[in-house]
Structures are given as structure tokens and as C-alpha cells.
Amino acid sequence: MTDETTPAAGAPGAAPSGPAADRSPAPLPEDLQPLHVPMLRIIEVGLAVWVVALLVTLLVPALHTGDRSWWPWTCVAGFLLGGLGWAYVRRGRGNASDAA
Template sequence: MTTDEPRPTGPTGPATPAVGPGTPAADRIGRTIGEAAPTTAVDVPVRGLVAVGTGIWALALVLTLVVPALHEGDRSWWPWSCVTGIALGGFAWWYVGRGRGSAADA
């Protein structure tokens, strides 16, 4: 580029906003908001999931207590994490066992 040539000052084409009223993105968003098909709740065996999670924490506790390298030194807190997971799993088992409608009354 020589000094006689003008320097480019911006985009070569007209500036078009990426998002804003009248842009394709805004039109596409406006069509999708509020037009979703109605959904139904999926029946999930929650108590079974809680039992599996609590069982995994119990297995992790046994493993950390059996392997000395997993509960000595800087890792002395690991068994307590497992105990906390088991305790929270017990609470979840009780809470889920109350039934679906009970939470609304709480």
C-alpha cells in the first residue's frame, strides 16, 4: 500500500446487524417462542435412582476404608465425603417416599 491510496476504514459492504428487529435471527426466534408442543412428565423410578446413588456412595466408602492410600494424609476427608453422600441419599429416600403430592403441601 502506498501513501497515496486511501486506507480502508471499515467493512466493505453495508453494515447489517446480526441480531435485531427484522433480521432473520429475530424472525426465527419470534416464531419459536410460545409455539412448543405440550409435554408430559416422564415417569421415572426416582426411588430406584436414589438407591443406586446411595449404593455407589456406600461402595466408595468401603473402597476408601479398605485401601489405605485413599484415606491417609491429604485424603483423610474422603471417607467423610462418602458418609455425607450416604446420609443425603437416606434423606432423599425418605423425601421421595413421601409421595409426589406431599411436596406441594410443604
């Protein structure tokens, strides 16, 4: 029989026993700092990828004829929208620390 005032081993509220009971509490981790993300560089790489995709679709006839005639326009739209994003971030509204 166990005493009703002390919880049984393994029961909720029971004090840990064994090697875990001898350890002191772990120190608190340092405050996390946000990572610096170079947004302008990321957008510029994306713009370059859209330009390369446009050149590939224009140089390979199978990629811009027939049912795929809209593919070059998708690349143009991606480049233009990326340019708007680049201008937005460049002005300091998207990531003020990257604005020049």
C-alpha cells in the same frame, strides 16, 4: 419495474412459490406427556454408589491417609444426605406418584 402493490419474490410478505407452496400445513403434534422417572430407584442407586465408594476408600489405604483422611467422611455424608432424600421422596413429597 415491479408493481408496488405486490411484493417481489423473496421479499417479506411474499407468497411462497415452488414446491413449498403446494404443501398443506403440517399437522400439529400430539400433546407431550411427562416421562415417568423412578426417583426412588435413582436415589437407591446413588446410595449404593456412596456405599461402594466408602468401602473402596476404607480398603485402599492411600485413599484415607494423609491429606485424604476426609474422603471416607465425604462418602458417609453423601450416604446420609441421600438417605434423607430417600425418606423425603418415600413420604411422597418429592414425587408423589412413586410413593408407596
